[in-house]
Amino acid sequence: MSWNDLPVSRRSVLLGSLAACCGCRSVPMTDRRQLLLSTEGSEAQLGLTSYQSILKEEAESKNAHFKELVDRVGQRIAKVSGRDDFQWEFRTLASEQQNAFCLPGGKVAVYEGIMPVCQTEAGLAVVMSHEIGHALARHGGERMSQSKLVNGGKQAVAFVTRNQDAKRQEMIAQAYGLGSQYGVLLPFSRKHELEADEIGLMLMSKAGYDPSEAPTFWTRFGASNSSQQPVEYASTHPSNEHRASALAAQMSEANELYLAASDKIGKGEAIQIAQAGAASPSGVSPAKSSIQAAGFSADEF
Numbered sequence: 001m002s003w004n005d006l007p008v009s010r011r012s013v014l015l016g017s018l019a020a021c022c023g024c025r026s027v028p029m030t031d032r033r034q035l036l037l038s039t040e041g042s043e044a045q046l047g048l049t050s051y052q053s054i055l056k057e058e059a060e061s062k063n064a065h066f067k068e069l070v071d072r073v074g075q076r077i078a079k080v081s082g083r084d085d086f087q088w089e090f091r092t093l094a095s096e097q098q099n100a101f102c103l104p105g106g107k108v109a110v111y112e113g114i115m116p117v118c119q120t121e122a123g124l125a126v127v128m129s130h131e132i133g134h135a136l137a138r139h140g141g142e143r144m145s146q147s148k149l150v151n152g153g154k155q156a157v158a159f160v161t162r163n164q165d166a167k168r169q170e171m172i173a174q175a176y177g178l179g180s181q182y183g184v185l186l187p188f189s190r191k192h193e194l195e196a197d198e199i200g201l202m203l204m205s206k207a208g209y210d211p212s213e214a215p216t217f218w219t220r221f222g223a224s225n226s227s228q229q230p231v232e233y234a235s236t237h238p239s240n241e242h243r244a245s246a247l248a249a250q251m252s253e254a255n256e257l258y259l260a261a262s263d264k265i266g267k268g269e270a271i272q273i274a275q276a277g278a279a280s281p282s283g284v285s286p287a288k289s290s291i292q293a294a295g296f297s298a299d300e301f
């Protein structure tokens with residue numbers, strides 16, 4: 001029997017018990033307890049399907065320098081990720097978007113548009129380790145589980161209020177919708193971003209990249225996006241100030257990992273922007289819609 005075949009009353013009982021046990025897994029490196037209603041295998045399968053459709057729709061970069069760096073930095077981070085079981089793959093896509101993603105199972109893509117903001121190999125390591133952080137923490141699966149919970153919750157609210165008059169039912173449903181958007185989904189997304197920052201900082205340090213590059217990168221990234229920065233409350237993303245202070249608090253732990261790294265790269269090679277190949281016009285990328293269709297969220301950091 002599938003989830004959708006279950007009666008609403010049964011679903012609320014099930015969701016209640018799942019929420020109560022809420023100890024399915026701890027996030028690696030941060031130890032936060034998270035609730036997951038999907039298996040890692042099914043997430044990886046969805047990740048692979050999305051990845052394959054993205055590669056059909058999006059042109060790959062023709063810039064050999066970018067591709068070599070993305071592959072090199074990605075391999076170094078993958079090596080210290082503790083996930084030898086992932087089918088790692090690193091691609092560079094020819095789009096001017098300032099974006100990147102890592103799908104469950106280890107399929108990573110970096111858009112050409114983010115390369116000028118990275119400036120160095122270490123800057124690229126900030127971006128890629130943040131994305132890989134989302135995948136290690138199974139944020140995609142967690143977000144899908146949350147939307148299942150919210151949808152189940154909506155149906156449960158409708159079931160409980162079914163004998164009330166129509167206007168009151170509608171008011172309760174609306175209040176529930178607003179509450180779940182601002183109270184559950186968005187703050188959790190900010191939590192995911194900060195968690196990916198933290199995991200990413202530790203990963204890049206372990207891989208031998210200078211962790212002091214992380215706050216510097218986010219400042220540069222914030223400045224290049226300053227006109228589009230929304231107020232923090234309604235945003236799914238932490239403000240740059242919030243992000244910088246969280247990273248500062250984690251810097252001594254990151255430095256210890258960096259000092260212990262066997263192969264220190266420091267800031268690594270500078271990224272040659274003059275060699276940039278022709279990028280496709282910016283705008284809404286087909287990749288983004290493929291990821292969203294699969295239930296994942298395209299990352300915008």
Ligand SMILES: [Zn+2]
Pocket residue numbers: 130131134192193196299300301
């Ligand atoms: Zn992110």
